[in-house]
Amino acid sequence: MSTFSQSYPMSGGDDQHSYIHNSTYQKAAMDGVEEKAKQYILEKFDLLTLNPDLSTFRIADFGCSIGPNTFHAIQNIIDAVKLKHLKESQENSLVSSLEFQVFFNDQSNNDFNTLFRTLPTSFEQEYLSVGVPGSFYGRVLPKNSIHIGTTSCTTHWLSGVPEQVFDKKSPAWNKSYIYCNNLIEEVTKAYKDQYTQDMSLFLKARAEELVPGGLMIMLGLYLPDGVAMYETWPGIVKDTMGDCLQEMAKLGITSHEKIEMFSMPLYFPYFSEVKGVIEENESFTIELMETVRHPLEAAELTNDFMISTYRAVMPTFIEKHFGNGKVDELFNRLAKKFSEHPIDFEKCKKQMIYYVVLKRK
């Protein structure tokens, strides 16, 4: 049996490796599309029809981690809703005030203490906050309770690793690879099936939690057609991590058996796969579905940046599987390898961003 837990929070606290200081890549993805949500809310979101007596507006961020990106995403939505509310109130000669309540969801072992400790004071006056621990692949909030849900850079984290990738007798055995690098067709299929199943559960749960007319905003990374994960920089980082683990096994710091039972619970879909699973869910209308280049993929990323981005998102499940002290050992080796043989960023194929706004029917 693999020793994966079902949850893999980002690096907590606020030291140099924390997600707080190493989430610029995810933040840049948000920056690339945030105007789109604002515009949609201002032009098309119908607050009055949603609820003429609306006094508490509820927003949820699914897979919020520990900030600061979640605060940014929420503030963006609140600013747009406030403007829209003002406009609708003036047009309809209404005098009403709107209070905001924000639900921050993530796995129960997410560092919620750091999240709430670092909530900017100005935001505390802007909304009332609630922590919601639990997997977003099931219901985490009451039915019909949320007006806008959002999620960014989250659903490539699967609910678990498909069992067959650890089975030497299965055509979907992932050998010594440590993630779905798209080199073995059957492995890719096993991961894709898991992704499709997870995403449909995600959408089913959100459909129950959102009020009719409510919005679900989703931002994620995908692979353009014809691009394999091993050709991208995140793929190269993970394949090189695999090489480092093999070195560690040769030195007796870990074992080949442990590596064979390790495969990351990550799947970066093709856009047609994202679209397919969204279209299959009949509870939403698709208001916006766009793809954009990741702003940072157009620039030259440094090796340090790539390594520290991964150092902030990987530690929990690496430590759980390989044991104490192995995260430092692994990332020190990785840094050394890249200082000797830097990734040629120019030659890497690029991941893209999808941006979707769904309306609950």
Ligand SMILES: C[S@@+](CC[C@H](N)C(=O)[O-])C[C@H]1O[C@@H](n2cnc3c(N)ncnc32)[C@H](O)[C@@H]1O
């Ligand atoms: C890369 S971080 C993104 C955080 C934040 N949304 C951002 O854009 O910076 C992915 C987050 O998704 C959370 N996550 C992954 N699977 C989850 C699940 N099944 N339920 C709730 N949260 C999950 C992780 O714990 C992590 O905090």
